[in-house]
Amino acid sequence: MKPFITLFTLFFGVAASQAQPVIYKDGTTLITGIWSGAGGGGTANLAEVSTNSPYEGSLHYRFDYAYTGWWAGLGLNMDNWGADAPRNLSGYTHLRIAYRGLTSGQTLTVQLRNNSDYGNSVVIGGSASSYTVVDVPVLSLTIGSPLDISAVREIDLSVGNAETGSGTVYFDAIELVNGSTGSEASAATWARANSLHTGLNTANWLEAYWLMPFNAYPETGKYNRANISALRDAGFDAFRLPVTFERICPTTPPYTIDFDQTAFHLVDSMILWAGLFDFRLIIDNHHGYPLTDANYTTEIPRLKAIWAQLAAHYDDLDPEQFLFEVYNEPTNAISSNNFRTVAAEVLASIRANETQTHSVLVGAAGWNSGGELTGFTPLDDPDIIYTFHSYDPFFFTHQGMSWTDPPYFPAMSFPQAGDVEGINQLFDNVKAWSDAYNVPVCLGEYGCATSADATSRCNWIETMTGAFHSNGFSGFYWDAISPTDAFGFYTGGVVSETMVIPCFAAAIGLYAEPLAVEFEDMSIACRDGLPVLNWSAFHSNEGDVFIVERSENGRQWETAGQMRAVPGSYRYEFTDKVAAAYYRLSARYPDGSKHVLRVQTADCGAPEPELILFPNPVSGQLHIKMTGDQKQLTAVRIMNSSGMQVLNRVSAGGFGHAALLDVGNLPGGVYWVQVQCGDETIAGQRLIVR
CATH class of the missing domain: 2.60.40.10 (Immunoglobulins)
Incomplete structure (x- = not known):
């Protein structure tokens, strides 16, 4: 156990025997003064009121604001404006606050202050129509900052996330509490995390849902055995496979997945290549339907149903080689506190439907930002690898792209003043969070626009890889092979040592040493x-x-x-x-x-089993027979010309080496018959129904 956690344990033992320190609750208050303000010459008014239904007791605070400069805020002073000593808030795991209000799209953040020493600004949540109670980890408020939690003079709350805005927010019941700090990672999951060294996303392939309206999804040839083999030879020993599972699955109950879709066959190809070329594979639920603070509770049943089926379907995959990722990049529309609820429910569904425990990747909200991760309380599961993404500074790494909003950010060079320090500080904070909770972390995405100037790209990749290597994180680059309007670093998308940009190869560690x-x-x-x-x-x-x-x-x-x-x-x-x-x-x-x-x-064993269909064409009874030394038939599936399954017969006890099916109800046309023998699926055969 890490020393920081030991310190937390000592604090917990002391605090548990004391009354919980109330900052503002039920007539008790440590607040000795208040202030408020708004950016851009806006208006702000903070008052303690008894109207509009306090969360508890008879009073709560009401903050009305209108701003034009990205910010409105307030302060709750606790030292009588410097006349008294600062407050010691140590000994507790979480700062609890109840709030209600805000306008859609706005967020409420909290920050602690002692004179000129500020803690971190941590997001509490977005708009809420009724009082919501949020527990903010104390660690997240101080990690990497000059603030000492034993000396706090002020609690500051801010409204932002939009350039202009107005609204009202109420808050109440502010106190320090001891809550769950999640589970430390198991030895098995630490070992799996440490086996992820040099990673790559198979980007713009099976997550590319934007191709669906053009009937171009999935793009079957973007990644194939040849270029995966070449990327493995280059030095990538782990791949993250983004798949838009939610958009190829039904959106209405019972959410039954058709695993005969082409996208799932391509997932199977990556699984096969992982075995052939000996690499780790993360199966990632990417570009799911948006989660928000308003809809997340109604979306949980769908996500649980999808992951129940995925977990069962991929249960036989070796946990030492294959990992799952529950949801890519929850946005600012959902708080990390609410996304933690989603992740916990999905994780429970995975665990209930697997017979061997796979390590699962989970990130925080804010598009899996590192800042949000340091404000995230780990889940109560020892087999999680936490993940974050970094494209900082965003306007540099995404310059010149046609698909940003707005498109075509102007040209920028790297580094600008403070860029390197900001990246290093973020990664140091994430490492401190990892050490404090004794959980592994990986950098799930990073990348730099092909349109940036060559020198700046080299400066950036060296800074980024230095930041995650020095902190012991694995890193997964986003999209090595797309040559334009993307992040690629292989000239023309050709994977070879002669076509790689040298500074990228050196920084990532590709083609590092000649083979012996x-x-x-x-x-x-x-x-x-x-x-x-x-x-x-x-x-x-x-x-x-x-x-x-x-x-x-x-x-x-x-x-x-x-x-x-x-x-x-x-x-x-x-x-x-x-x-x-x-x-x-x-x-x-x-x-x-x-x-x-x-x-x-190799083909030196018994003859390959042969599938025989007769009669073919057929108009009524279809005889299905297997020849060769083969297990008995256990399942028969028939797909139409569009790939949709139209008939599925399963026998737990088996059909023997032959089966008889009535296909007389099928419309005339061309079909595909596929059979399963035990746990092995046998290549199918065409069937004509008259």
Whole structure:
């Protein structure tokens, strides 16, 4: 346990035996004076009133405001304007406040002050039609700031998030409390987080819902085996797969997912490639429908239903290699406090529908900002990796883009005064938050516009990677291959060492060292029904070892054998003792690192099972039969020409090696029949119904 948490525990023990310190509640107050103001020559009025239904007791504060300069605010003084000593607010985990009001689009923030020492400004929430109670972590109010929680003279509240605005907000029941600080991460999740080193998002692919109106979703060829293999060889050992699950799933109960859609087949491809090329994969729910403070409670059942099915569908994936992410970038329309409620409900749905515990990524509101994360109370689950995104400074990293609002931010250089310090301070604060709660953090997205000048792009990528590397975070770059109007760093989108921008490769750690092995070729032949692997390679180091692995599905691998490498050029031969469908050849170096050299299929075992449909064409009864040494049929699915499932028959006990189905009710046309044998799906066959 970290020392900071130990300190919290000591505080908790002391505070638990005391009356909770009330700042303003039920006739008790520490407030000795008030002030208010508004930007741009606006108006502001703060008063203690008994009307308009206080949250508790007979009084509460009412703040009326109108501003034109992004801000209206107030202060609650607690030292009699300097005549008394500052207040000691230490010993508690959260500052609790009840509030009601604001205009839609505005946010309420809180900040503590001691003379010229200010704490952090932390978002409490957005507009609320009834009194809402929010617990703000005390840690978030002070982390990385000069303020000492044991010496506080003033509590400041601010309204903002829009350039102009007006409205009314009430607040009441301000006190310090001890609440949940969430769970520390398990050893397993710490190990999984630490295995995420050099990451990349497969961007603008399966999350690109904007292609749907043009019937162009999903773009099947944007990422394929060849460029994923090339990116893996470049040094990326973890990929984040954004998928717009919510927009390819029904929006009305019971929210049943059709897993036969093309997008899910492409997800399966990435899962297969993760097995073939040995990388970690985060399956990310991206570009979901907006969550707001007004709608989040009604959206929870839909999100829980979707994740219940996703968790069950992907339950068999190895938790050491595959991770989930519940929701990408909740915006400022929902507070982190309310999004925490959403995340907790979704997480419970995942846990209830998996048989092995996967680590799950969760971020805070504010588009997964780091500032919001430091104000987030961890969830009561030990298997979470917390995530944040950083495109700071935003107007620099998004300059010249056609899709921003407004489009085409003007050209800027990097760094400007304070840019580097601001980035480093944010990352230091996130690291302090991670240490305090003993939970892992990763940088889920970062990227810089292709339209920025070359020198500034290099300056930025070096600053950003330095910030997350020095704090021990993994980082996932957003979109390496899009050459224009995006963030790519491969010239022309061609993934090769000769086409990468050198400063990006150096900063991220790509093509870092020449391989000790120069791989030449590999083939697999069959001898007496067993696979024989032949390969040639040149080795320059002593102590290297070739590892041969086998797999039946490309996902679960076991070691078939090892061979010590011979220095210089040499041809190797390895005969496996059993026949498998896939073989993976890797080189393991003396430092323990491993590099995948080649993945290849083999066909030395029993004959492939064959699916037989008769009669075909058919007008009534359809006979389905499997030949070959195959498990019995357990499921039959029929899809129409649009890919929609029209018939699904499942037998827990199995149909045997043949099944009889009545397809007479299907309209005439062309269909696709797919069968499942045990846990293996067999390639389908075309069927014509008359």
